[in-house]
Amino acid sequence: xxxxxxxxxxxxxxxxxxxxxxxxxxxxxxxxxxxxxxxxxxxxxxxxxxxxxxxxxxxxxxxxxxxxxxxxxxxxxxxxxxxxxxxxxxxxxxxxxxxxxxxxxxxxxxxxxxxxxxxxxxxxxxxxxxxxxxxxxxxxxxxxxxxxxxxxxxxx
Numbered sequence: 001x002x003x004x005x006x007x008x009x010x011x012x013x014x015x016x017x018x019x020x021x022x023x024x025x026x027x028x029x030x031x032x033x034x035x036x037x038x039x040x041x042x043x044x045x046x047x048x049x050x051x052x053x054x055x056x057x058x059x060x061x062x063x064x065x066x067x068x069x070x071x072x073x074x075x076x077x078x079x080x081x082x083x084x085x086x087x088x089x090x091x092x093x094x095x096x097x098x099x100x101x102x103x104x105x106x107x108x109x110x111x112x113x114x115x116x117x118x119x120x121x122x123x124x125x126x127x128x129x130x131x132x133x134x135x136x137x138x139x140x141x142x143x144x145x146x147x148x149x150x151x152x153x154x155x156x
Contacts, residue, residue, distance in 0.1 A: 026049040
């Protein structure tokens with residue numbers, strides 16, 4: 001189901017292919033970070049891929065995955081902390097990306113919906129935020145694409 005107000009309807013198969021491509025790009029960025037710790041370009045690449053994933057899943061009304069990708073993106077915001085992505089952080093990120101890939105596999109091929117409990121997402125976000133000495137981001141589901149949310153809207 002495409003949310004009202006979004007142009008450019010994308011068939012489910014194209015949406016799933018694009019989401020898988022964005023997850024693969026995220027994993028490539030993460031692999032790069034294993035080789036070159038704290039590389040700013042790789043961190044930005046990962047953040048960009050997660051934001052795009054959050055937005056396309058939001059447009060398809062796959063809110064559990066959309067919100068999870070947005071939260072991981074937010075935790076990686078360099079303005080929230082000094083980004084020291086040590087091995088434990090990278091492992092926590094890998095766990096988040098693995099769950100996202102698994103959830104993408106569970107999107108109903110007919111309806112495009114993902115019905116699930118978000119408790120594992122919350123546990124992984126807590127672990128990631130803890131590794132970065134942060135509080136986990138607030139979980140939201142809104143009708144606004146994430147890149148247009150202002151900080152004041154996200155923190156209300």
